[in-house]
Amino acid sequence: MTMADRKQDTLFVNSLAKGLRLLEAFDEEHQSLGLSELAKRTGLDKSATQRFANTLYQTGYLMKDEATRRFRPSHKFAEMAYAYLWSDPVVQLAMPKLIELSGRLGETINMAELSGSDIVYVARIPCQRTTFAATLVGRRVPALNTSGGRAILAMLPEAERRACIENWPLARFTPETTQDRDKIAELVEEAAHLGYSFSRNELILKEIGVAAPIIGADGRPVAAVHCSVSAYHWTREKVEKDIVPFLLDTANSITPSLR
Amino acid sequence: MTMADRKQDTLFVNSLAKGLRLLEAFDEEHQSLGLSELAKRTGLDKSATQRFANTLYQTGYLMKDEATRRFRPSHKFAEMAYAYLWSDPVVQLAMPKLIELSGRLGETINMAELSGSDIVYVARIPCQRTTFAATLVGRRVPALNTSGGRAILAMLPEAERRACIENWPLARFTPETTQDRDKIAELVEEAAHLGYSFSRNELILKEIGVAAPIIGADGRPVAAVHCSVSAYHWTREKVEKDIVPFLLDTANSITPSLR
DNA sequence: ATACATTGTATCGAAATATGATACAATGAA
DNA sequence: TTCATTGTATCATATTTCGATACAATGTAT
Numbered sequence: 137m138t139m140a141d142r143k144q145d146t147l148f149v150n151s152l153a154k155g156l157r158l159l160e161a162f163d164e165e166h167q168s169l170g171l172s173e174l175a176k177r178t179g180l181d182k183s184a185t186q187r188f189a190n191t192l193y194q195t196g197y198l199m200k201d202e203a204t205r206r207f208r209p210s211h212k213f214a215e216m217a218y219a220y221l222w223s224d225p226v227v228q229l230a231m232p233k234l235i236e237l238s239g240r241l242g243e244t245i246n247m248a249e250l251s252g253s254d255i256v257y258v259a260r261i262p263c264q265r266t267t268f269a270a271t272l273v274g275r276r277v278p279a280l281n282t283s284g285g286r287a288i289l290a291m292l293p294e295a296e297r298r299a300c301i302e303n304w305p306l307a308r309f310t311p312e313t314t315q316d317r318d319k320i321a322e323l324v325e326e327a328a329h330l331g332y333s334f335s336r337n338e339l340i341l342k343e344i345g346v347a348a349p350i351i352g353a354d355g356r357p358v359a360a361v362h363c364s365v366s367a368y369h370w371t372r373e374k375v376e377k378d379i380v381p382f383l384l385d386t387a388n389s390i391t392p393s394l395r
Numbered sequence: 396m397t398m399a400d401r402k403q404d405t406l407f408v409n410s411l412a413k414g415l416r417l418l419e420a421f422d423e424e425h426q427s428l429g430l431s432e433l434a435k436r437t438g439l440d441k442s443a444t445q446r447f448a449n450t451l452y453q454t455g456y457l458m459k460d461e462a463t464r465r466f467r468p469s470h471k472f473a474e475m476a477y478a479y480l481w482s483d484p485v486v487q488l489a490m491p492k493l494i495e496l497s498g499r500l501g502e503t504i505n506m507a508e509l510s511g512s513d514i515v516y517v518a519r520i521p522c523q524r525t526t527f528a529a530t531l532v533g534r535r536v537p538a539l540n541t542s543g544g545r546a547i548l549a550m551l552p553e554a555e556r557r558a559c560i561e562n563w564p565l566a567r568f569t570p571e572t573t574q575d576r577d578k579i580a581e582l583v584e585e586a587a588h589l590g591y592s593f594s595r596n597e598l599i600l601k602e603i604g605v606a607a608p609i610i611g612a613d614g615r616p617v618a619a620v621h622c623s624v625s626a627y628h629w630t631r632e633k634v635e636k637d638i639v640p641f642l643l644d645t646a647n648s649i650t651p652s653l654r
Numbered sequence: 655a656t657a658c659a660t661t662g663t664a665t666c667g668a669a670a671t672a673t674g675a676t677a678c679a680a681t682g683a684a
Numbered sequence: 685t686t687c688a689t690t691g692t693a694t695c696a697t698a699t700t701t702c703g704a705t706a707c708a709a710t711g712t713a714t
Binding site: 146147148149151152153154155156159162163164167168186187188190191192194195197208209210211213214215216217218219220221222223227228231232235236239249251256257258259261262263264266268269271272273274275276 | 405406407408410411412413414415418421422423426427445446447449450451453454456467468469470472473474475476477478479480481482486487490491494495498508510515516517518520521522523525527528530531532533534535
């Protein structure tokens with residue numbers, strides 16, 4: 137449905153959608169925004185931006201630095217995450233098992249769910265050496281560039297898999313981030329055979345990632361458990377020996393039933 | 396500003412505010428909601444609820460189970476948390492230090508910020524034995540019922556402190572949750588002297604909590620670092636000896652500068 | 655299987671609400 | 685100081701939302 141169609145749709149409240157656009161204007165590069173920057177980023181005119189920003193401020197979604205007049209996301213953003221995490225049966229099931237895995241391995245454990253062409257981290261148990269961005273829930277990363285995403289992809293039917301690999305966006309995080317779709321196809325193929333996916337230097341240099349898919353009750357992959365270790369201390373062989381068995385075990389034990 | 400005043404305010408977009416009410420309708424007791432339940436909880440009529448829910452669905456904020464027609468929060472909720480956490484200078488500063496502390500103590504570490512009369516957990520590093528709700532970012536708990544909240548309160552000026560203790564809401568999580576405001580005043584007083592706050596059985600039975608405040612550049616408390624341990628393995632004395640020094644050290648090292 | 659209550663979906667005229675142009679104020683840079 | 689930029693306030697207009705109503709689908713009790 138295009139924007140024009142929505143204009144006609146009497147069940148679509150444009151004012152709400154526009155207001156939500158303001159919330160989405162805040163990201164890594166835009167931690168705080170002034171009114172005119174907000175207008176630019178949302179494509180709304182000055183007056184509309186003013187009204188929506190004010191509304192979000194009054195309702196507590198945005199904070200306002202009275203000195204600079206700039207807006208920033210508020211706690212409410214974090215509270216919303218709670219509502220989501222609490223409601224997600226996979227998270228409920230997984231959490232204790234992820235903690236256990238983290239205790240056993242002593243390394244960073246993540247869980248991510250597929251959201252469109254990205255994965256979204258929904259659980260993170262950091263350890264020393266974990267980079268800041270990798271400690272925060274809700275981060276979105278293109279699925280094709282992560283072991284987690286590729287582990288999930290590997291469990292999809294052949295045709296679907298292929299289409300995703302062709303069309304989904306790629307990003308570049310390090311000089312080594314895989315940009316070649318044929319190479320990604322290979323990696324996914326490999327993951328389909330092994331039952332887990334391996335990555336190196338994709339998001340951060342000298343980082344090794346292993347991920348195993350979590351399969352839903354309908355047989356489709358819903359998420360991935362992911363372990364991230366330093367290439368200074370680990371080799372692929374050592375990971376396969378000391379991490380993969382536990383990782384697979386954990387992932388397999390998290391199989392959500394139909395409600 | 397009351398609802399009636401807002402009606403007059405041309406800078407307040409009611410449609411946006413109403414839409415946001417739907418998002419807030421989801422909490423611990425309401426993981427998924429049907430249209431009429433949503434209407435009941437938000438106080439909107441059937442048609443309005445229909446339009447707003449549909450809009451939130453179209454924009455990806457709510458998921459819809461096509462079988463049951465019930466709505467649920469989506470990943471977007473978690474992504475918003477990322478925007479917030481990323482933008483918060485205290486979180487940025489604190490995260491690595493919290494991880495270090497967790498590594499050193501081997502116990503659950505949290506950080507919470509004051510939000511009105513509640514504290515909101517913005518960072519959580521769980522360990523074995525951590526209960527599910529205590530692993531999720533964004534949880535809101537009445538400040539008076541937590542060591543974290545009381546540690547923050549203790550750093551406020553006398554008069555302000557007193558007013559909060561008189562007026563802020565209390566909840567009951569266990570039979571032992573402190574309900575007596577005089578007792579709470581005592582505990583806050585103690586925290587003001589010691590520089591940290593101690594709790595027992597407040598949120599969960601057999602849980603001991605210690606919390607130390609983080610002071611902002613303006614001298615006012617902005618957050619608290621919190622450590623939670625089992626009363627089966629720990630006593631107050633042992634906590635004071637083996638945990639408090641490190642906790643205070645960590646909290647003190649997180650002092651955000653003015654931008 | 656049938657009737658009934660409940661919940662969700664679709665439509666539309668009326669009117670309240672958001673619109674966005676504009677003017678003004680405040681800030682900060684030259 | 686002047687000028688450019690950003691934020692704030694106001695208002696007539698018509699676009700949007702409103703909410704009553706009718707209809708469809710679901711599930712429950714008889």
